[in-house]
Amino acid sequence: MRDYGKIKTWKLDGRTVYVQFEKQKMEITVLTDEIVNVFVPIWSEDHRSKAIEKEDLERVYSQGFTVNAELKKDENGTELVITTGKIKTIVSDNGYVDFYTLDGKAVSREFRGERVPIKTLGIWEMELLRAEGHTVADTVLNKPVSDTRVVGKDEPIYGLGDKMGLLDKRSYEYENWNTDDPSAHNEQYRSLYKSIPFVICKKPEYAYGLFYDNTFHSYFDLAKENKEYIAYSADDGNLDLYFIGGGSIKNVIGNYTFLTGRTPLPQLWTLGYHQCRWGYSSAKDITEIAEKFRELDIPCESVQYDIDYMDGYRVFTWNEKDYGPKGELFEKLYKKGFKPVVIIDPGTKREEGYFMYEEGTKNGYFFRNAEDTEDYVNEVWPGEANYPDFGRDEVRKWWGKHVNDLTDMGVAAIWNDMNEPASFKGPLPEDVVGYDEDRKTTHRELHNVYGHFMGKATYEAMKEHTKKRPLVITRACYSGSQKYCAVWTGDNQSLWSHLQGMIPQLCTLGMCGFAVNGVDIGGFGSDTTPELLCRWIQASSFSTFFRNHSANGCTRQEPWLFGDDVVDIYRKYVKLHYRFLPYIYDLMHEEQENGLPVMRPLVMHYEDDPATFNLNDEYLVGEKILVSPVVNPGERVKKVYLPEGKWVSYPDGKTYEGKNYYLVDAPLDHMPIFIKEGSIIPMYGEMSYVGEKKMGTLELLLTKGAKNLIHYQDGGEDLSYLQGNYNLYDIKVSEAGEVSCELLNKAESVPQYEHFKTICLNID
Ligand code: MIG
Secondary structure, three states: OOOOOOEEEEEEEOOEEEEEEOOOEEEEEEEEOOEEEEEEOOOOOOOOOOOOOHHHHHHHHOOOOOOEEEEEEEOOEEEEEEEOOOEEEEEEHHHEEEEEEOOOOEEEOEOOOOOOOOOOOOHHHHHHHHHOOOOHHHHOOOOOEEEEEEOOOOOOEEEOOOOOOOOOOOOEEEEEOOOOOOOOOOOOOOOOOEEOOEEEEEOOOOEEEEEEOOOOOEEEEEOOOOOOEEEEEEOOOOEEEEEEEEEOHHHHHHHHHHHHOOOOOOOHHHHOEEEOOOOOOOHHHHHHHHHHHHHOOOOOOEEOEOHHHOEOOEOOOOOHHHHOOOOHHHHHHHOOOOOOEEEEOOOEEOOOOOHHHHHHHHHOOEOEOOOOOOEOOEEEOOEEEEOEOOOOHHHHHHHHHHHHHHHHHOOOEEEEOOOOOOOOOOOOOOOOEEEEOOEEEEHHHHHHHHHHHHHHHHHHHHHHHHOEOOOEEEOOEEOOHHHOOEEEOOOOEOOHHHHHHHHHHHHHHHHOOOOOEEOEEOOOEOOOOHHHHHHHHHHOOOOOOEEEOOOOOOOOOOHHHHOHHHHHHHHHHHHHHHHOHHHHHHHHHHHHHHOOOOEEOHHHOOOOOHHHOOOOOOEEEOOOEEEOOOOOOOOOEEEEEEOOOEEEEEOOOOEEEOOEEEEEEOOOOOOOEEEEOOOEEEEOOOOOOOOOOOOOEEEEEEOOOOOEEEEEEEOOOEOHHHHOOEEEEEEEEOOOOOEEEEEEEOOOOOOOOOEEEEEEOOOO
């Protein structure tokens, strides 16, 4: 319930309506005709965002918009009506803000009643709270920042980034406080590594999004305590809500990523297969693994370097004892097509004489204790450690310079870990001191953006110095980090439930702008099994971050340790991924324009079909491919749902009529894949790694009725595509199967294909 008193004065100035209530100020800003911001300065008058940066605002502001505001008074009170080209925002007494379509349909209204929380805490948690003198309600109510909004009883709710659970998150509650918790994540988990305070609500006639831009610890109850509303609250900060209209889920995602930024086009090789293990602890290990991939003819781009490559876990050092002279191993493996990808942790060892410690201490680059009398100390892998204060440009530049010592040595991509930040001696206290640029603040505000700023530091430095498209993989992040980072979902486990959870989790990350994403294939913790590994490589075979990774101490996860059958299945699906690489790359190119990810839930394209609303065991790759992996042990037949239209199974070419369920054979070496009839899919021939050979031929997988394909091609590495150095083909196929092609854009230095080769998929 809001209680700001009556509207006293208001003024429209440019895009912003400044409203003064008796007890509170509010600013309503029109960003585009479909994006409206409500800012209530509860904590600070200063309207700052970490997700939306200067460049983002410039982009948004460069678009046209309309705004009109008028006050309406009647016996029920006063209403301030703010109209854009597409949305009507009504602000009324007490501070209620409601959103409507122009024709007057309510989209999102504030809930006017009292929240009635239900008790959902575990018995020990309750005891603890009571002992501390709290009532249970204190945990969700009485927060300084809150917003409770009406939702329809059966409307699905999507979003919140990496949170575990189902695609439709209705009836669950979550928290945003970046957390490294090694236990097995399940759908009851409230917080994980990332904080993405963005939800998409799907009303039957109008989908819309709510982005609560606030980095403090926040809480979402998604119609769990009461079917009639969703409740947001935060420990501190401002109410800074972006209402994101659009009507369709696609448009909402397009608008959200227009506002907070889109995942930049990655280097082509980064989309290939990667192998990792925490435990490849010498040059010999890495080399043997790399060679084995080539020997067994399983394509692979990198064998990644986990923390052991560092000297005593000192960040930006190199363990020569186990990995040989700097750069030597990189060079040797580069020749075989392997690009070095190394892990970086933020925790910096405290040790006299160690350059990072000396530089950081001398220049005051680390977090300070609450009293601001000395650098804050906790413990991570190298022992006692300090935490770089990444909220400052100066600190980011310093960090970036060291990142580039690594790129100078040959490192091709960076993997940022432990940046929630993790700590071994209890969590960082909220009153630890850090900065948001020149403004002194505390960890309470900075915690959820620690990984975001570390990612920004890494990305910007690499981009500037290497002139290539950086791959920065991060574990922790915030809304907007997609401009800098690809994401993986941290420490999953070798559990069937985690294979199942991967589909909604990655679809959701994609719906929140993280177009390059993946999980640890095979599971990071605990021990995988041959069957689980086979199903996992299949289910992930269209992933944009495609990596097998496992933890020291668990069963090793290289496919050859499970016998020849497993190797054959594994190889088949890694190769399949490479065959479809040009399709995936086309989608990444389109994502720059439309904000849509590669891996998508079916509901994104079939919004009127209730069977898709909470479909958790299938996904779309773009719009043209549907993948239905087996995610249960022992299962050899898969129940597949195909939405409207005709679908052709790959590779056997049978046609299926959509809006139907089918039982499809799925022996261990097979995952059901379907191509939408009428599509053309671009494919490459086989390769062991990107760059191994020149791709002179583009294969075109044709289905009945296929007419045309827009296909993108560039050099795959540098930034010259931004200046137009790419080929854009408009490929047409006649009814007789003849291919013709028009070049919509011609690259300066990217050779065009020499041949097109068609393959007809339909057999009937
Ligand atoms: O405390 O670097 O999620 O991928 O292998 C564990 C060791 C630290 C956690 C990462 C994982 C990585 C591991 N790291």
